Amino acid sequence: xxxxxxxxxxxxxxxxxxxxxxxxxxxxxxxxxxxxxxxxxxxxxxxxxxxxxxxxxxxxxxxxxxxxxxxxxxxxxxxxxxxxxxxxxxxxxxxxxxxxxxxxxxxxxxxxxxxxxxxxxxxxxxxxxxxxxxxxxxxxxxxxxxxxxxxxxxxxxxxxxxxxxxxxxxxxxxxxxxxxxxxxxxxxxxxxxxxxxxxxxxxxxxxxxxxxxxxxxxxxxxxxxxxxxxxxxxxxxxxxxxxxxxxx
Amino acid sequence: xxxxxxxxxxxxxxxxxxxxxxxxxxxxxxxxxxxxxxxxxxxxxxxxxxxxxxxxxxxxxxxxxxxxxxxxxxxxxxxxxxxxxxxxxxxxxxxxxxxxxxxxxxxxxxxxxxxxxxxxxxxxxxxxxxxxxxxxxxxxxxxxxxxxxxxxxxxxxxxxxxxxxxxxxxxxxxxxxxxxxxxxx
Numbered sequence: 001x002x003x004x005x006x007x008x009x010x011x012x013x014x015x016x017x018x019x020x021x022x023x024x025x026x027x028x029x030x031x032x033x034x035x036x037x038x039x040x041x042x043x044x045x046x047x048x049x050x051x052x053x054x055x056x057x058x059x060x061x062x063x064x065x066x067x068x069x070x071x072x073x074x075x076x077x078x079x080x081x082x083x084x085x086x087x088x089x090x091x092x093x094x095x096x097x098x099x100x101x102x103x104x105x106x107x108x109x110x111x112x113x114x115x116x117x118x119x120x121x122x123x124x125x126x127x128x129x130x131x132x133x134x135x136x137x138x139x140x141x142x143x144x145x146x147x148x149x150x151x152x153x154x155x156x157x158x159x160x161x162x163x164x165x166x167x168x169x170x171x172x173x174x175x176x177x178x179x180x181x182x183x184x185x186x187x188x189x190x191x192x193x194x195x196x197x198x199x200x201x202x203x204x205x206x207x208x209x210x211x212x213x214x215x216x217x218x219x220x221x222x223x224x225x226x227x228x229x230x231x232x233x234x235x236x237x238x239x240x241x242x243x244x245x246x247x248x
Numbered sequence: 249x250x251x252x253x254x255x256x257x258x259x260x261x262x263x264x265x266x267x268x269x270x271x272x273x274x275x276x277x278x279x280x281x282x283x284x285x286x287x288x289x290x291x292x293x294x295x296x297x298x299x300x301x302x303x304x305x306x307x308x309x310x311x312x313x314x315x316x317x318x319x320x321x322x323x324x325x326x327x328x329x330x331x332x333x334x335x336x337x338x339x340x341x342x343x344x345x346x347x348x349x350x351x352x353x354x355x356x357x358x359x360x361x362x363x364x365x366x367x368x369x370x371x372x373x374x375x376x377x378x379x380x381x382x383x384x385x386x387x388x389x390x391x392x393x394x395x396x397x398x399x400x401x402x403x404x405x406x407x408x409x410x411x412x413x414x415x416x417x418x419x420x421x422x423x424x425x426x427x428x429x430x431x432x433x
Contacts, residue, residue, distance in 0.1 A: 013323075017323070017326070017327070021379075021382055021383065022383060023383075024383045024384045053320065053321065056321055056322055057322070057324065060322075060324070060395070063394075063395050063398065064381075064391075064392070064394070064395050066394075067394025067395055067397075067398065068391040068392075068394055069391075070393075070394050071390050071391050071392075071393040071394050072385070072390065072391030091391065094381075094384050094385070094391060095391055097384050098380065098381045098384055098391070098392070101324075101380070101381075101384075102324045102380070105323050105324040106322075106323055106324060108323070109319055109320075109323035109326075110323075112319075113319060113320050131254070132254070133254040133255045133260050134255075134263075134308075136260050136264070137255075137260050137263040137264040137267060137308075137312075138264070138267065138312060138316075139264070140260070140261065140264025140265065140267075140268070141264045141265070141267035141268040141271065141312070141313070141316070142268075142316075144264070144265060144268040145268045145271050145272055145316075147268075148268050148269060148272045149272050149275065149276075152272065152276065172409060172412075175289065175409045175410075175412075175413055176412075176413065176416070178276075178289065178292075178413065179413060179416055179417055179420060182292070182413075182417050182420075183417065183420045183421055183424050183425075185269075186269065186296070186417070186421055186425070187421065187424060187425045189265045189266075189268070189269055190265070190425060190427075190428050190431060192261075192265055193258075193261040193262045193264075193265040193431060194261070194430075194431065196257075196260075196261035196264065196265070197256075197257040197258040197260070197261040197262075198257075200257035200260060200261065201257050205257050205260075
């Protein structure tokens with residue numbers, strides 16, 4: 001999984017997401033979800049990490065199921081009747097379909113994100129057509145994100161040691177308390193931007209439109225097979241659904 | 249020497265740093281449980297970018313910054329986030345720039361937040377109510393409205409608070425770091 005070309009994984013995640021918006025059949029959704037859990041297992045990523053990442057998806061899925069009967073009460077038989085809250089079996093199954101869809105998309109992107117190092121991700125996007133300068137900005141962002149998060153923590157500590165209490169007050173006050181943290185942080189970020197732009201000029205950025213790479217991406221045989229399979233099966237299925245031959 | 253189609257080194261650096269700031273602020277706050285799992289200050293950075301750097305940087309940093317985080321924690325929102333956050337930043341930046349010359353800067357920025365923020369609130373509402381459950385809700389009414397309505401107060405607060413902080417932050421930065429004007433196109 002980790003050795004699969006990032007381009008294939010990116011295309012896979014995107015195609016899966018597109019496919020999901022056409023899927024409403026509970027059987028198809030469940031089978032695909034199961035297949036994806038196998039992929040997740042194959043990533044070798046620990047259960048703790050998976051649990052933490054997927055938890056938000058599970059929560060949203062449950063919320064959809066729970067509140068659905070307030071607004072969709074169509075169909076028979078009626079399972080539960082509590083004034084405005086009427087649960088019918090078909091409506092319940094519809095809410096389950098949405099829940100599975102959410103979980104499916106979450107699983108697919110989990111596989112992509114947790115088996116692809118950042119540099120490969122950006123390289124893959126660029127090779128798929130993203131403009132090289134945008135890819136550079138994204139690489140810069142990924143590199144400085146942890147650093148800025150640390151900076152914010154450091155400044156929080158510094159302000160706290162000066163007697164600044166960040167935790168008092170309601171949400172509005174708490175948010176406003178971030179301003180003395182943000183001003184230095186943004187100032188540091190802007191200084192970083194100044195330095196970075198000078199570094200880029202020094203490194204000869206823009207001298208030639210075509211860039212060469214030290215480590216390039218190569219598609220192996222397996223990559224090609226997977227890519228071709230995804231790129232043909234998914235549009236084919238969607239086509240069948242659109243034309244009415246199959247109810248996805 | 250420099251290709252005119254590509255961004256300048258300065259723009260690339262500013263965009264990279266703004267993406268990182270939007271992403272960082274999107275991660276920073278998680279105090280209130282909600283359907284999206286977080287109430288965040290990402291909006292602050294998007295509006296800040298709109299006021300200081302204009303619509304292109306604001307739109308792109310909003311979309312990519314929030315998109316990066318969503319790809320990890322909420323990929324089912326990714327299509328919406330990319331389009332909505334880009335529009336939010338782009339529109340706020342357009343309004344801020346267009347109305348700058350009409351005097352009261354705070355009022356102009358507040359208006360930009362209002363319009364840009366409305367795009368975000370309405371956008372996510374429609375996405376959660378009708379697009380996420382698309383093809384399924386045709387069966388019976390607007391089942392997705394439930395989840396969308398739950399989300400509504402959080403999104404509204406996020407925009408209002410994020411926008412307020414952004415306006416205060418921008419004024420603060422312009423005083424503390426006037427050199428920031430050099431980084432503008």
